[in-house]
Amino acid sequence: xxxxxxxxxxxxxxxxxxxxxxxxxxxxxxxxxxxxxxxxxxxxxxxxxxxxxxxxxxxxxxxxxxxxxxxxxxxxxxxxxxxxxxxxxxxxxxxxxxxxxxxxxxxxxxxxxxxxxxxxxxxxxxxxxxxxxxxxxxxxxxxxxxxxxxxxxxxxxxxxxxxxxxxxxxxxxxxxxxxxxxxxxxxxxxxxxxxxxxxxxxxxxxxxxxxxxxxxxxxxxxxxxxxxxxxxxxxxxxxxxxxxxxxxxxxxxxxxxxxxxxxxxxxxxxxxxxxxxxxxxxxxxxxxxxxxxxxxxxxxxxxxxxxxxxxxxxxxxxxxxxxxxxxxxxxxxxxxxxxxxxxxxxxxxxxxxxxxxxxxxxxxxxxxxxxxxxxxxxxxxxxxxxxxxxxxxxxxxxxxxxxxxxxxxxxxxxxxxxxxxxxxxxxxxxxxxxxxxxxxxxxxxxxx
Amino acid sequence: xxxxxxxxxxxxxxxxxxxxxxxxxxxxxxxxxxxxxxxxxxxxxxxxxxxxxxxxxxxxxxxxxxxxxxxxxxxxxxxxxxxxxxxxxxxxxxxxxxxxxxxxxxxxxxxxxxxxxxxxxxxxxxxxxxxxxxxxxxxxxxxxxxxxxxxxxxxxxxxxxxxxxxxxxxxxxxxxxxxxxxxxxxxxxxxxxxxxxxxxxxxxxxxxxxxxxxxxxxxxxxxxxxxxxxxxxxxxxxxxxxxxxxxxxxxxxxxxxxxxxxxxxxxxxxxxxxxxxxxxxxxxxxxxxxxxxxxxxxxxxxxxxxxxxxxxxxxxxxxxxxxxxxxxx
Numbered sequence: 001x002x003x004x005x006x007x008x009x010x011x012x013x014x015x016x017x018x019x020x021x022x023x024x025x026x027x028x029x030x031x032x033x034x035x036x037x038x039x040x041x042x043x044x045x046x047x048x049x050x051x052x053x054x055x056x057x058x059x060x061x062x063x064x065x066x067x068x069x070x071x072x073x074x075x076x077x078x079x080x081x082x083x084x085x086x087x088x089x090x091x092x093x094x095x096x097x098x099x100x101x102x103x104x105x106x107x108x109x110x111x112x113x114x115x116x117x118x119x120x121x122x123x124x125x126x127x128x129x130x131x132x133x134x135x136x137x138x139x140x141x142x143x144x145x146x147x148x149x150x151x152x153x154x155x156x157x158x159x160x161x162x163x164x165x166x167x168x169x170x171x172x173x174x175x176x177x178x179x180x181x182x183x184x185x186x187x188x189x190x191x192x193x194x195x196x197x198x199x200x201x202x203x204x205x206x207x208x209x210x211x212x213x214x215x216x217x218x219x220x221x222x223x224x225x226x227x228x229x230x231x232x233x234x235x236x237x238x239x240x241x242x243x244x245x246x247x248x249x250x251x252x253x254x255x256x257x258x259x260x261x262x263x264x265x266x267x268x269x270x271x272x273x274x275x276x277x278x279x280x281x282x283x284x285x286x287x288x289x290x291x292x293x294x295x296x297x298x299x300x301x302x303x304x305x306x307x308x309x310x311x312x313x314x315x316x317x318x319x320x321x322x323x324x325x326x327x328x329x330x331x332x333x334x335x336x337x338x339x340x341x342x343x344x345x346x347x348x349x350x351x352x353x354x355x356x357x358x359x360x361x362x363x364x365x366x367x368x369x370x371x372x373x374x375x376x377x378x379x380x381x382x383x384x385x386x387x388x389x390x391x392x393x394x395x396x397x398x399x400x401x402x403x404x405x406x407x408x409x410x411x412x413x414x415x416x417x418x419x420x421x422x423x424x425x426x427x428x429x430x431x432x433x434x435x436x437x438x439x440x441x442x443x444x445x446x447x448x
Numbered sequence: 449x450x451x452x453x454x455x456x457x458x459x460x461x462x463x464x465x466x467x468x469x470x471x472x473x474x475x476x477x478x479x480x481x482x483x484x485x486x487x488x489x490x491x492x493x494x495x496x497x498x499x500x501x502x503x504x505x506x507x508x509x510x511x512x513x514x515x516x517x518x519x520x521x522x523x524x525x526x527x528x529x530x531x532x533x534x535x536x537x538x539x540x541x542x543x544x545x546x547x548x549x550x551x552x553x554x555x556x557x558x559x560x561x562x563x564x565x566x567x568x569x570x571x572x573x574x575x576x577x578x579x580x581x582x583x584x585x586x587x588x589x590x591x592x593x594x595x596x597x598x599x600x601x602x603x604x605x606x607x608x609x610x611x612x613x614x615x616x617x618x619x620x621x622x623x624x625x626x627x628x629x630x631x632x633x634x635x636x637x638x639x640x641x642x643x644x645x646x647x648x649x650x651x652x653x654x655x656x657x658x659x660x661x662x663x664x665x666x667x668x669x670x671x672x673x674x675x676x677x678x679x680x681x682x683x684x685x686x687x688x689x690x691x692x693x694x695x696x697x698x699x700x701x702x703x704x705x706x707x708x709x710x711x712x713x714x715x716x717x718x719x720x721x722x723x724x725x726x727x728x729x730x731x732x733x734x735x736x737x738x739x740x741x742x743x744x745x746x747x748x749x750x751x752x753x754x755x756x757x758x759x760x761x762x763x764x765x766x767x768x769x770x771x772x773x774x775x776x777x
Contacts, residue, residue, distance in 0.1 A: 050745075092692040092693075093593070093594070093686070093688055093690055093692060093693070094686040094688060094690065094692060094693040097685075097686040097687065097688070098491075098686070101484065101487050102484060102729075105482070105483045105484035105487065105613075106482075106484035119592060119593045119690075122593070123686065123687065123688050123690075126596065126598070126687050126688070127598075127686055127687030127688065129612075132612075189591050189592060190591060190592050190593045191593065216584045216591060216592045216691075217592045
């Protein structure tokens with residue numbers, strides 16, 4: 001009885017196994033370009049929409065969507081409306097893998113746009129089919145120089161200037177303006193921070209003993225930065241670089257205030273560009289009452305920061321002006337700030353890239369269009385977009401917060417933009433001669 | 449599927465055959481399902497093993513754990529280190545994960561075995577919080593970004609025809625099937641009876657010649673071994689072993705899955721695993737167009753509501769309620 005049953009099962013098992021192997025060997029059918037239909041182009045983005053690191057950055061995706069909606073109302077891209085699927089990975093690498101898998105496999109997006117975070121996106125590139133399916137991976141929202149590597153990541157394009165570029169420019173600025181001061185740094189302990197350290201080293205900047213402090217990303221909200229800030233204070237650092245996310249900058253500034261910053265302790269703070277949006281910092285500092293707001297502003301006043309875009313408050317700037325207009329109508333209730341500017345500017349570039357990819361875009365045509373024409377796209381950036389080599393913008397200007405939380409060029413007037421590359425072999429930094437293209441009429445690109 | 453009842457238990461041979469059949473069905477079925485579902489299937493398999501580890505410890509041995517994520521982390525880090533430092537083949541690392549986590553569980557069990565109830569829950573909670581933070585502080589473990597753990601592609605000529613997701617699913621499903629078979633065998637063996645005896649009444653068990661302390665340590669060790677396997681499966685699905693993958697939330701999620709499925713039956717683990725993996729995805733896709741904020745928090749609220757409902761209506765879980773219903777008829 002049992003033997004007969006075993007035989008039957010064995011036969012069944014073999015049959016099923018053979019069927020399985022045969023079916024698994026059948027190649028997938030060729031299909032139309034994923035994410036592109038007669039009427040729509042679907043794009044996907046995975047970003048921190050909630051969680052410790054999300055404040056500020058969670059406005060980038062919705063700002064992109066707002067600009068796309070504006071374009072959709074003006075006729076879309078060759079008649080196709082742009083849809084953005086926005087996923088929340090909470091800045092956690094394992095979540096990013098899940099979300100990007102979902103975007104590519106289930107939502108079948110045409111391209112990924114503006115994915116945010118170094119560790120998160122590294123994980124996604126490793127464990128999702130971005131490379132295997134040649135999914136265009138446009139304008140990642142991180143400055144990690146390793147992403148501009150066409151051999152390793154052929155479809156990934158950067159947006160921010162690399163952290164190495166930023167650190168080299170910061171190093172030059174500090175050496176020029178604070179030649180004899182002791183310098184300390186607080187950095188995020190992952191590729192983001194390490195990229196920065198490599199840039200500071202290339203730029204020849206040395207840190208005072210005990211003045212190199214780090215924090216684990218996502219840890220700052222729970223454990224605080226008291227140990228690190230106390231160590232920086234006792235190291236005697238007179239110039240302190242904060243090279244982390246905005247939420248870390250907020251905790252650091254709050255801790256510094258508790259340690260006497262602004263009264264008995266007066267170091268010069270310099271904040272990295274990704275961690276220095278004033279509106280977000282004010283919100284994070286719990287600035288709900290006028291008194292608290294004033295206290296936060298006091299701690300920010302005089303701090304330096306870098307930016308590759310115009311100041312969000314520079315309403316004279318044609319790009320800023322138009323984006324504010326779009327934000328008011330298409331992103332209702334969201335206060336205008338640097339994060340919204342970053343997102344809208346990104347969306348403006350994406351629309352131009354989609355147009356350049358032709359009337360019937362494919363993933364390959366989008367990538368080749370970006371490589372050949374990306375450098376000529378109109379955008380608010382003050383430096384050239386080196387998308388020919390998968391690199392993002394290539395320059396920064398240094399600004400100082402005034403007493404109303406507004407960042408303005410240090411020497412007044414127009415910003416002086418410094419440019420460099422991601423080489424760690426030298427710290428060469430030059431003043432940029434780049435001329436920015438004008439904003440397309442009505443903010444609607446017509447490029448081919 | 450693999451339903452085991454105390455009144456009527458299939459023999460070990462029948463169980464193995466049943467497992468084989470399930471394996472074949474999954475193997476063949478995986479060819480007809482889209483890749484994203486396959487990926488989710490792999491996740492379900494990984495969570496399933498994690499929930500089984502909780503069912504063994506809490507359901508059978510009666511020891512409450514809030515820190516199963518920590519044991520998963522120990523397994524995962526051991527596996528990733530074995531690849532990184534010693535270049536061992538991936539398949540061996542699954543055994544290493546089990547052994548390392550079991551050893552860790554034994555050590556914890558020896559001390560935690562003296563605790564019970566809320567004190568034990570508190571102690572395991574401390575591990576769930578402490579282990580990821582500790583991992584973050586040890587340089588060889590790669591800090592926040594963690595270590596890479598890549599199971600790669602199917603071997604030889606199948607590398608091109610078998611998608612990486614199918615390959616991942618096959619491995620995770622195989623681990624889950626083996627884990628379930630072993631778990632069911634354990635619970636219907638003398639060891640399982642000992643655990644249940646200790647859970648029911650320690651003194652009575654001792655009078656029957658069972659050493660309660662030893663029985664508890666054994667349960668901790670075995671359960672941790674399963675958690676180690678869950679950890680390495682989980683890491684295979686994301687290709688990464690990092691502190692943020694083993695948060696307190698994961699431990700709670702597994703416990704929730706165990707309770708929702710039915711903590712006193714291995715068979716409930718599958719339901720629990722499906723709930724914790726699928727519910728968030730379903731609700732996210734329903735709500736994402738409405739508002740991302742809602743999409744972010746709603747799945748958690750739904751799962752929590754289910755947990756409360758389950759505790760109120762079927763405290764031993766839906767699977768136990770079903771069993772009772774069947775026994776009545």
